[in-house]
Amino acid sequence: MGIGYVVGVLGGALLAHAAYATIQYRAVLKITEEEFSRPPVDVMMQLLLGLALCMWAGVSVPAKFVSVLPHSEENRIVSLPANMDFMIFNHRGRALPSDADLKLKI
Amino acid sequence: MAATTAISTATAAAEEARLLRLEEQAEHGGGGAWEYLSLARRLRARRPAPVLRLGLSLLNDASARSRLASEQWTLYEQVAVAAMDCQRVDVAKDCIGVLSKQFPGSTRVGRLEALLFEAKGDWAEAERAYALILENNPFDQIAHKRKIAIAKAQGDMSVAVDYLNKYLELFMADHDAWRELAEIYVSLQMYKQAAFCYEELILAQPTIPLYHLAYAEVLYTLGGLENLQTAKKYYASTIQLTGGKNTRALFGVCLCSAAISQLTKGRNKEEDSSELQSLAAEALLKDYKQRSPSKEALIAGMLKNMKLS
Structure with missing residues (x-):
């Protein structure tokens, strides 16, 4: 968890630095009056590295992944809910005496 | 979408285990009564006696009730229904009285x-x-x-x-009603109509294995070669959806293939899915060996009679 956060912050900082470097580069290009085609290689490397670090942090920082497969052990469906909208009261509950001192105190 | 509805309408193994554990814990005074009641409400579990007991103990405790704030009205409703289910009309009446005073x-x-x-x-x-x-x-x-x-x-x-x-x-989209209709038809032994309802349910929620299982059972009961073959396929899809943990589906495959082989006796032209039943029989034997070794011999004998193992 801790390492994930540090890596995420590092990745974010790298991305920010890449943006800053690109702006600087364009400023230099403006002075030398050259056409901007693409950022320099070291900025590209920073971008890729920052992306990879951010992705790793994004996957590792949140808690464990929950399985989405319907046949996985956690999602295995074992029972349907009681159909409460259609419930009827003709059952053995009538014959089973329930605790008489269960009372709502108002 | 289908997956989320499936999760919201049917109980997964882990959640059911959690419900039972919370019930045990709350009944022995270990706390967690409110979590238990919320989970029971969410899973729509029908467990009136513990809900009535635990819910009343919360409602009769003024500090617990004030902690629930506006949630307490839902609890009054839940307890009222549970009380009716336990035939405690007096308690239900009191709860409804409180509610109708609050929400006239x-x-x-x-x-x-x-x-x-x-x-x-x-x-x-x-x-x-x-x-x-x-x-x-x-x-x-x-x-x-x-x-x-x-x-x-x-x-x-x-x-x-x-x-x-x-x-x-x-x-038409109310699958609870379709399920109810299917169950009523089964109870009236109108299997053709019940099969139609289960088809409707499988279309609506294809990830719930219990509907596949129920459909297969209805088809098996109807009988006839074609129905038996379809039933076997649906038993197989139940096995797939449950990861082979459903004993009933395993038995279903064995029974279906035994019935099919009896019907097609003499004109045994295609033994296409013979692997399916032998694998199901094997899985059954393994399951029994693990969970109930004393009954393993019985199962082995039964499967031998069906010429499956």
């Missing part, structure tokens, strides 16, 4: 009052109450469903089927 003129409380008439067996009065609700809102699904339930409670299954069919013409 509410339809939801009106439905609870009608439900109380049902619990007392006062059918005419309950019908009148639902008719009043339906007059104000003709599309009140719960009131429609309760009218069906009243017919069912009086043992008048043909009227209940009639009402349900009419209801399903209006609300």
